[in-house]
Amino acid sequence: MRIPLAAILALTFVATALCQRQPAPFYEDTNNIPVSPEVHADRRVTFRLYAPKASEVLLMGSPGILEAIKKPMPLERGDKGVWSLTVGPLDPGFYTYGYAIDGGLRMPDPSNPNLEQRRWGPTSLFVVPGESKAVFEERQVPHGTVHVSFYDSPNLKTQRSFYVYTPPGYEAGKRKYPVLYLLHGNGQIEASWTWTGRANVILDNLIADGKVKPMIVVMPYGHVGREIKTPASAPANPGADMASIEKELLTGVKPLVESKYRVLTDRNHRAIGGLSMGAAQSLQIGLHNLDQFAYIAAFSGGGNRAEWEKADASMLNRKLKVLWLGCGTEDFAYPGVKSMHDLLTSKDVKHVWNESGAGHSWPNWQVYLSKYAPLLFRD
Amino acid sequence: MRIPLAAILALTFVATALCQRQPAPFYEDTNNIPVSPEVHADRRVTFRLYAPKASEVLLMGSPGILEAIKKPMPLERGDKGVWSLTVGPLDPGFYTYGYAIDGGLRMPDPSNPNLEQRRWGPTSLFVVPGESKAVFEERQVPHGTVHVSFYDSPNLKTQRSFYVYTPPGYEAGKRKYPVLYLLHGNGQIEASWTWTGRANVILDNLIADGKVKPMIVVMPYGHVGREIKTPASAPANPGADMASIEKELLTGVKPLVESKYRVLTDRNHRAIGGLSMGAAQSLQIGLHNLDQFAYIAAFSGGGNRAEWEKADASMLNRKLKVLWLGCGTEDFAYPGVKSMHDLLTSKDVKHVWNESGAGHSWPNWQVYLSKYAPLLFRD
Numbered sequence: 001m002r003i004p005l006a007a008i009l010a011l012t013f014v015a016t017a018l019c020q021r022q023p024a025p026f027y028e029d030t031n032n033i034p035v036s037p038e039v040h041a042d043r044r045v046t047f048r049l050y051a052p053k054a055s056e057v058l059l060m061g062s063p064g065i066l067e068a069i070k071k072p073m074p075l076e077r078g079d080k081g082v083w084s085l086t087v088g089p090l091d092p093g094f095y096t097y098g099y100a101i102d103g104g105l106r107m108p109d110p111s112n113p114n115l116e117q118r119r120w121g122p123t124s125l126f127v128v129p130g131e132s133k134a135v136f137e138e139r140q141v142p143h144g145t146v147h148v149s150f151y152d153s154p155n156l157k158t159q160r161s162f163y164v165y166t167p168p169g170y171e172a173g174k175r176k177y178p179v180l181y182l183l184h185g186n187g188q189i190e191a192s193w194t195w196t197g198r199a200n201v202i203l204d205n206l207i208a209d210g211k212v213k214p215m216i217v218v219m220p221y222g223h224v225g226r227e228i229k230t231p232a233s234a235p236a237n238p239g240a241d242m243a244s245i246e247k248e249l250l251t252g253v254k255p256l257v258e259s260k261y262r263v264l265t266d267r268n269h270r271a272i273g274g275l276s277m278g279a280a281q282s283l284q285i286g287l288h289n290l291d292q293f294a295y296i297a298a299f300s301g302g303g304n305r306a307e308w309e310k311a312d313a314s315m316l317n318r319k320l321k322v323l324w325l326g327c328g329t330e331d332f333a334y335p336g337v338k339s340m341h342d343l344l345t346s347k348d349v350k351h352v353w354n355e356s357g358a359g360h361s362w363p364n365w366q367v368y369l370s371k372y373a374p375l376l377f378r379d
Numbered sequence: 380m381r382i383p384l385a386a387i388l389a390l391t392f393v394a395t396a397l398c399q400r401q402p403a404p405f406y407e408d409t410n411n412i413p414v415s416p417e418v419h420a421d422r423r424v425t426f427r428l429y430a431p432k433a434s435e436v437l438l439m440g441s442p443g444i445l446e447a448i449k450k451p452m453p454l455e456r457g458d459k460g461v462w463s464l465t466v467g468p469l470d471p472g473f474y475t476y477g478y479a480i481d482g483g484l485r486m487p488d489p490s491n492p493n494l495e496q497r498r499w500g501p502t503s504l505f506v507v508p509g510e511s512k513a514v515f516e517e518r519q520v521p522h523g524t525v526h527v528s529f530y531d532s533p534n535l536k537t538q539r540s541f542y543v544y545t546p547p548g549y550e551a552g553k554r555k556y557p558v559l560y561l562l563h564g565n566g567q568i569e570a571s572w573t574w575t576g577r578a579n580v581i582l583d584n585l586i587a588d589g590k591v592k593p594m595i596v597v598m599p600y601g602h603v604g605r606e607i608k609t610p611a612s613a614p615a616n617p618g619a620d621m622a623s624i625e626k627e628l629l630t631g632v633k634p635l636v637e638s639k640y641r642v643l644t645d646r647n648h649r650a651i652g653g654l655s656m657g658a659a660q661s662l663q664i665g666l667h668n669l670d671q672f673a674y675i676a677a678f679s680g681g682g683n684r685a686e687w688e689k690a691d692a693s694m695l696n697r698k699l700k701v702l703w704l705g706c707g708t709e710d711f712a713y714p715g716v717k718s719m720h721d722l723l724t725s726k727d728v729k730h731v732w733n734e735s736g737a738g739h740s741w742p743n744w745q746v747y748l749s750k751y752a753p754l755l756f757r758d
Contacts, residue, residue: 033499053481055432081483102432104460107486110500113568120412121489122501138538143529145639150522150579159517171639189492200529260524260550 034082036111037097037126043089045128048111049099052081058100059085072100092130094363096196098123116196118187119223125196133205135370136198141208142168146194149260153252156244160221162253163190164261165200167207167214178377179216179263181249182369183274183281185301190221197362202370212373216263220253222278246285250292271376273297273324275365276333280304283340287311290319295376297324299368300360302336305343313347322375326354326368333360413461415490416476416505422468424507427490428478431460437479438464451479471509473742475575477502495575497566498602504575512584514749515577520587521547525573528639532631535623539600541632542569543640544579546586546593556595557756558642560628561748562653562660564680569600576741581749591752595642599632601657625664629671650755652676652703654744655712659683662719666690669698674755676703678747679739681715684722692726701754705733705747712739 034048047059057075075083096116098108108115109124116123133139147164167177182199184192193199199217206212224241258265272293274282279301286296287307316323323344327337341353354371358364413427426438436454454462475495477487487494488503495502512518526543546556561578563571572578578596585591603620637644651672653661658680665675666686695702702723706716720732733750737743 050483051480052483053434054484101430101480101484104429104431105433105480105486106489107484108501110485113496113498115494115496115501117492117494117496119492122487122494138529140531140538143531143538145529146527148525148527150517150524150583152519152522159519159522204529 033111034084036109037124039126039128040086040088043092043128044086045088045090045095045126046084046086047075047097047099047109048082048084049075049109050080050082051101054083054101056100056102057083059087059097060100060106061095061097075099088128090128092128092134094125094127094134094136094198094366096123096125096362117189117191119189120187134366135202135205136366137205138201139205139208141204143204144168144200144207145170146200149256151252151256153248155248155252156224160248160252161190162221162257163194163219164257165194165203165217165219166261167203167216169214170216170262174262176262176264177214177216178269178271179218179257179261180271180273180295180373180376181218181220181253181282183222183272183278184219185222185274185276185278188222190219193217193219197366197369199369202366203373206370206373213377215373215377216257216261218253218257220249222274222281242281242284245281246288249285250289267292267294268321268379269294269377271295271297271322273299273369273372274301275299275368276301276360279337283308286320290315294319294321295324296320297322297368297372298326298337298340299365299372300327300331300333300337302333302340305340308340308343311349313349316349320350321379322372323349323351324354324368324372324375325351326356326364326371328356328358328360328364330357330359331364412490413463415488416503418505418507419465419467422471422507423465424467424469424474424505425463425465426454426476426478426488427461427463428454428488429459429461430480433462433480435479435481436462438466438476439479439485440474440476454478467507469507471507471513473504473506473513473515473577473745475502475504475741496568496570498568499566514581514584515745516584517580518584518587520583522583523547523579523586524549525579527569528635530631530635532627534627534631535603539627539631540569541600541636542573542598543636544573544582544596544598545640546582546595548593549595549641553641555641555643556593557648557650558595558597558636558640559650559652559674559752559755560597560599560632560661562601562651562657563598564601564653564655564657567601569598572596572598576745576748578748581745582752585749585752592756594752594756595636595640597632597636599628601653601660621660621663624660625667628664629668646671646673647700647758648673648756650674650676650701652678652748652751653680654678654747655680655739658716662687665699669694673698673700674703675699676701676747676751677705677716677719678744678751679706679710679712679716681712681719684719687719687722690728692728695728699729700758701751702728702730703733703747703751703754704730705735705743705750707735707737707739707743709736709738710743 036048038046058072060072075085077083108122112124114125144165144167148161150161153160182193207214224244272282272286279298283298283303286293325341327334344351415427417425437451439451454464456462487501491503493504523544523546527540529540532539561572586593603623651661651665658677662677662682665672704720706713723730
């Protein structure tokens with residue numbers, strides 16, 4: 001049988017079109033994917049969700065958006081099962097959010113490709129641009145590269161990975177760079193500082209403006225496990241986990257970084273810092289290893305105060321070039337971080353105390369990074 | 380006022396514990412995050428979702444899991460609003476899935492950190508291990524690195540990125556490598572071949588086994604836009620998008636790859652291949668640029684048949700070292716790809732025809748990559 005060319009062409013066109021247009025069957029009707037969020041020119045934002053049989057859809061914010069909307073807000077049911085809500089105008093900035101359905105089910109926005117991936121419970125992201133670019137907004141400047149390095153941990157008997165930011169021009173050059181170990185918070189993952197926090201964009205911008213020394217940033221994974229193995233996601237023994245993470249950073253991650261990337265290996269060119277759980281880790285790992293780190297930062301998290309009580313103030317002042325603490329006044333962690341600041345003050349330990357507004361959220365951590373990084377590796 | 384040390388310690392302990400344990404408020408009750416999926420030793424898999432007020436929760440599979448369960452399957456409502464379902468035993472392999480709530484709302488599994496990120500509509504992933512490791516399963520072999528390279532596209536007037544796999548030892552060496560441009564499907568993103576398809580794991584394993592020549596793999600973004608701008612997510616003019624993507628690959632991505640990474644730049648060391656929409660792109664870009672590509676592969680997608688009708692068979696046979704077509708017999712794209720195979724056969728154009736079972740899904744694409752890569756750069 002000979003098939004007419006026209007028929008072949010028609011069939012091919014349809015098949016090609018299908019290949020180009022066919023989504024996975026899971027979301028097979030693209031009409032079920034409304035535009036969301038839609039950031040309007042006047043900085044109002046419209047959220048939409050297709051949920052034809054839901055009885056309630058609430059917009060839930062992480063602290064960033066909660067400060068704008070103050071409390072969960074109901075979407076209104078519209079035609080064809082699409083719920084919607086317009087909020088704002090919002091301040092220019094960086095927001096995370098999700099939906100709560102019928103008082104229980106939580107989910108990210110299926111329309112939005114910008115996801116905060118987490119150990120569990122992904123949420124969604126969007127940016128409201130302002131008149132001038134925020135430090136986390138992409139600009140046409142030279143861009144660094146984000147690397148994902150995989151390794152088999154002899155300590156933890158599993159494959160793990162860490163993210164690495166190398167500054168613009170790294171690939172073409174030969175020089176060595178100072179290194180910042182930047183740690184994430186509970187529930188977050190090694191990708192969080194780049195894919196959510198945009199640390200790479202912040203560094204690109206600050207390097208382009210001459211405000212920070214070009215540096216390599218290493219972002220390891222800060223939990224012992226990955227998947228949820230028990231109904232309660234918190235570790236049975238956070239202290240043991242902390243010790244494991246300290247050992248992993250020093251004996252698993254650091255030697256690999258120093259063999260694979262062109263980094264300076266003296267303490268004056270090595271810094272550590274982190275947010276929330278990563279702040280506690282940074283304070284502990286830094287204090288235990290002052291021969292290895294000349295810079296320590298804690299964003300929105302306190303440390304083991306008993307250890308810092310015991311530490312010799314003059315030794316800390318001699319060893320640490322920068323000790324940096326920051327917290328928002330609305331943050332649940334504020335009392336702990338403030339008490340660490342008070343302790344350091346009472347001991348006459350030199351440190352930077354950065355009290356800001358707002359709470360336990362990425363907008364604070366992005367600003368803290370943009371304040372800490374310029375202080376690093378200045379001499 | 381002097382605060383007793385014991386009180387400070389207690390407060391600090393609580394604050395530290397909070398920082399370590401406090402999830403984002405969006406998912407603040409960790410009891411709402413049951414273990415899911417739980418892959419049992421006998422290869423049965425239990426799915427769980429907290430949805431206290433839902434009236435129906437269905438397990439939806441992409442083709443991989445649909446072949447195992449045949450159709451969407453209801454979860455059963457249990458105590459405290461947690462729905463659950465146990466399926467299987469499933470064949471060892473790689474599965475994607477999600478939930479459909481009350482007949483409309485689609486969502487990934489909030490308990491599962493392994494997400495397939497897409498342009499819209501994230502889904503969830505899991506692996507059922509077999510007695511021997513599948514090609515996409517991590518082994519303790521030397522690992523390559525995944526890079527994310529950001530650039531400002533002069534063609535498309537926006538920042539874009541491409542992923543790059545470099546083989547084990549790349550950082551410490553000086554040699555140049557051949558390069559495979561590996562393209563994703565519709566709805567997918569530049570991260571899909573690594574984070575979903577595990578191309579980096581596949582390459583690590585095949586390189587360790589001596590089955591493929593160490594190579595660099597470049598995974599660009601195959602859509603013109605990112606967010607959904609209109610209710611219909613498909614481009615208004617797929618043909619114009621295809622031309623834009625061809626131009627972007629050749630004038631945006633390729634020069635950057637060749638300046639930033641140590642790649643060989645002659646046609647005999649440059650290959651292209653892709654899945655679904657990326658198959659159509661590979662066939663078109665390859666055919667239009669035979670002076671630049673000596674290898675072309677189409678996984679589960681056909682090309683512009685009219686162009687291949689016109690092409691000179693002896694020229695194709697002289698220029699192309701490998702032309703590789705693969706499709707599953709249950710794939711909606713099968714008629715189109717099979718018709719391309721028949722056309723090439725009728726024209727006596729040398730090519731590999733790899734007909735497999737199953738459909739339009741990652742398990743096929745992972746196997747196709749593991750069959751195509753060993754044929755590359757052999758002379």
